[in-house]
Amino acid sequence: MQLKILKRLNLILYALLGAVLILAIVVIFNFDFFRPHLLLVFAGTFIYNMIAFFLYKSLEKNWDKSIIQKMALANQVVIANIKQSKQLFSFKDSSGKRYNMWQIELEYVDHDLNHHTTLIFEKLNQELTILPLGTVFLTYNPKKSDRQFIVPNVIISHIDTMMPIVNNYEKHKKAFIKYLNVYYNDGLIIETYRQSMSKQA
Numbered sequence: 156m157q158l159k160i161l162k163r164l165n166l167i168l169y170a171l172l173g174a175v176l177i178l179a180i181v182v183i184f185n186f187d188f189f190r191p192h193l194l195l196v197f198a199g200t201f202i203y204n205m206i207a208f209f210l211y212k213s214l215e216k217n218w219d220k221s222i223i224q225k226m227a228l229a230n231q232v233v234i235a236n237i238k239q240s241k242q243l244f245s246f247k248d249s250s251g252k253r254y255n256m257w258q259i260e261l262e263y264v265d266h267d268l269n270h271h272t273t274l275i276f277e278k279l280n281q282e283l284t285i286l287p288l289g290t291v292f293l294t295y296n297p298k299k300s301d302r303q304f305i306v307p308n309v310i311i312s313h314i315d316t317m318m319p320i321v322n323n324y325e326k327h328k329k330a331f332i333k334y335l336n337v338y339y340n341d342g343l344i345i346e347t348y349r350q351s352m353s354k355q356a
Contacts, residue, residue, distance in 0.1 A: 235263035
């Protein structure tokens, strides 16, 4: 889903820039008509750019987080074990921050305790060079199977209705669980708790 969001954000950005370009071309080819209103045109263009930039930045920052939050509140979360992963490419956002897009293969356990395998793409912190194997929380909706994100642990811990689901998983003998620490810091960070403790030390 992160890969799809990235592609859609690029399309939106091209559309916003295209609108400015079209306006500039219209003004240039009809300069005599717009001459008395140039100040109004420049002011309108400036306001449009400010609003478009603000909305785009908000969308860029919160699109994935909003989906994750809504799915978590609806208890559409399962546990999953990272089986293997690889870094695909690096990219920058509109502020120049660099991220890495990773392909991650997971085996998840649905609420009926059935095991499945899935392949997702995640936007991770650029400093991560290897992902540990272990257990994470994954958004899951069988009706929207493409909406799969790895969920930061803090979101799970703040939703009381998730606790019975987590407890059910932990009682399931066939569900291998070795939790990893997952949190946001200029992209998602996935690490063992030992690595987190070493950073704090």
